[in-house]
Amino acid sequence: MTNLDAPGVRLQPVSVTRKMSAALPGLRKLAQDKGLKIHHLGAGYPHPEVTDPRDFLAHQQAYFAYLERQEGVNDPSVVPEYLRESFSYTDTLGPATTRAVFARAYGNDWGVEIDPERLLPTVGATGGINLLCSMFERPGHSVAYITDAPTYAGFLARSMLCQYAHIYSVEMDEEGPVPEVFREQIEKARADGHFVPYYYTVPDGHNPAGFSFSQRRRVQILDIARELGVLIVEDAPYVYISYAQTAERPRPFFAMAPEQTVHLFTGSKIGFPGPRVGFLYSEAELMVADGESVSLSQLAVTEASADILFQNPSALRGFEALMHKRQDADFVERGTFWDLAEGKLVVYREMRKIMLDGLQTGLGGYPEDFAWTVPGAGFFTVFTFKKGGVHTDDDFITRMVSEYGVVVIPMYDFYPKDARRRDPNVGYDQLRLSFCFSESTGEQRRKDLAEAVAAFCEAVKIETGIAG
Numbered sequence: 001m002t003n004l005d006a007p008g009v010r011l012q013p014v015s016v017t018r019k020m021s022a023a024l025p026g027l028r029k030l031a032q033d034k035g036l037k038i039h040h041l042g043a044g045y046p047h048p049e050v051t052d053p054r055d056f057l058a059h060q061q062a063y064f065a066y067l068e069r070q071e072g073v074n075d076p077s078v079v080p081e082y083l084r085e086s087f088s089y090t091d092t093l094g095p096a097t098t099r100a101v102f103a104r105a106y107g108n109d110w111g112v113e114i115d116p117e118r119l120l121p122t123v124g125a126t127g128g129i130n131l132l133c134s135m136f137e138r139p140g141h142s143v144a145y146i147t148d149a150p151t152y153a154g155f156l157a158r159s160m161l162c163q164y165a166h167i168y169s170v171e172m173d174e175e176g177p178v179p180e181v182f183r184e185q186i187e188k189a190r191a192d193g194h195f196v197p198y199y200y201t202v203p204d205g206h207n208p209a210g211f212s213f214s215q216r217r218r219v220q221i222l223d224i225a226r227e228l229g230v231l232i233v234e235d236a237p238y239v240y241i242s243y244a245q246t247a248e249r250p251r252p253f254f255a256m257a258p259e260q261t262v263h264l265f266t267g268s269k270i271g272f273p274g275p276r277v278g279f280l281y282s283e284a285e286l287m288v289a290d291g292e293s294v295s296l297s298q299l300a301v302t303e304a305s306a307d308i309l310f311q312n313p314s315a316l317r318g319f320e321a322l323m324h325k326r327q328d329a330d331f332v333e334r335g336t337f338w339d340l341a342e343g344k345l346v347v348y349r350e351m352r353k354i355m356l357d358g359l360q361t362g363l364g365g366y367p368e369d370f371a372w373t374v375p376g377a378g379f380f381t382v383f384t385f386k387k388g389g390v391h392t393d394d395d396f397i398t399r400m401v402s403e404y405g406v407v408v409i410p411m412y413d414f415y416p417k418d419a420r421r422r423d424p425n426v427g428y429d430q431l432r433l434s435f436c437f438s439e440s441t442g443e444q445r446r447k448d449l450a451e452a453v454a455a456f457c458e459a460v461k462i463e464t465g466i467a468g
């Protein structure tokens with residue numbers, strides 16, 4: 001063993017989702033030995049039916065051939081510009097064309113004039129979270145992040161790596177974070193001597209809370225954030241996986257106040273997760289040491305250039321292909337992401353309906369016992385046991401797989417430590433059910449999810465003593 005005696009290095013507990021995927025093969029075998037079918041209500045992955053890379057690869061190849069024709073170079077010894085660029089070192093900002101095309105489409109969708117020079121590619125939203133933590137981690141200075149209770153496991157995992165970082169979490173009601181608690185937690189963190197750079201949240205299709213914040217609540221939270229001088233970090237993987245009518249869709253924070261927000265876009269749900277494409281966008285200006293004012297996007301570029309330094313230009317140019325559509329032999333910019341989203345929504349809309357209808361059919365007769373969220377966006381609904389008596393800990397989750405073949409995710413681990421201190425039982429009456437994933441496609445996919453929800457309802461009835 002090497003004794004580094006490394007100051008401040010601490011081992012983080014393994015997240016429940018990771019533990020779950022590690023335990024799954026063993027549990028699956030146990031269930032299958034009993035002749036049980038495995039029902040997936042756990043994985044938060046994009047559905048294979050809408051992430052088949054083969055069509056995309058053909059589309060990308062045709063787009064690149066189009067770019068080559070546009071260059072008009074007929075000499076085969078000359079490497080086309082797009083190809084040379086795709087496989088070279090690139091700038092920390094990545095290819096300018098990709099950013100320009102993205103800025104037009106995203107800006108058009110959300111009514112914001114996006115400056116491509118303030119758009120920073122990230123390694124998915126995960127890379128954006130990493131950057132935003134690393135920007136404010138300065139040895140010797142304690143920092144506090146405000147976030148929801150519950151919050152995204154990836155944010156907890158990354159932010160808690162730093163020994164100077166603390167989390168002050170905010171309980172939510174059915175509209176979003178409770179404004180009074182939001183204010184109190186910022187003030188408390190400051191009174192405790194921490195620097196509070198931002199509030200991290202997932203306002204649309206909250207993972208794991210399974211709902212979207214109301215427009216009214218967004219305004220309230222934004223007002224407080226402005227008044228107290230705290231940025232809002234808006235992680236937005238599900239803005240396009242939206243089930244709301246256009247007129248009823250709430251506005252992302254960055255569309256309401258780009259100067260108060262850091263927006264994290266990811267290509268993982270609207271495109272593919274594998275290529276790891278994301279963008280960070282902000283118009284925030286910060287006061288830094290010596291009273292100097294500097295743009296957050298500039299600080300982020302500096303941080304990124306000390307971190308990943310070079311983007312993956314090939315992945316970004318591939319994403320650029322996705323933002324174009326064929327028009328005869330040519331390609332034109334889509335100018336929006338909504339048509340791409342529609343291609344995904346045909347599946348997710350259907351899956352959400354199967355989930356909600358199935359829960360209603362199986363458990364709708366027991367409103368005193370059970371409740372579940374109706375997600376306006378995203379992949380998840382949160383299921384609550386209202387009467388106590390069921391403790392959704394690891395043993396319960398294991399039993400759900402081994403006895404009923406149903407894979408679900410417990411909620412307790414998504415609550416930050418301070419929320420669990422306030423209420424040691426928090427989350428132990430909840431489960432996260434996902435309706436985005438199955439191993440099958442088409443009719444079989446529908447059948448599998450309907451069976452999974454029915455099996456879940458049956459299991460829940462047995463576990464609570466209603467049935468069996």
Ligand SMILES: Cc1ncc(COP(=O)(O)O)c(C=O)c1O
Pocket residue numbers: 044123124125126127152154202207235237266267268273277278
């Ligand atoms: C809230 C949230 N943030 C970030 C991510 C990770 O996104 P990416 O693939 O862009 O890193 C996910 C993925 O499930 C998520 O739900």
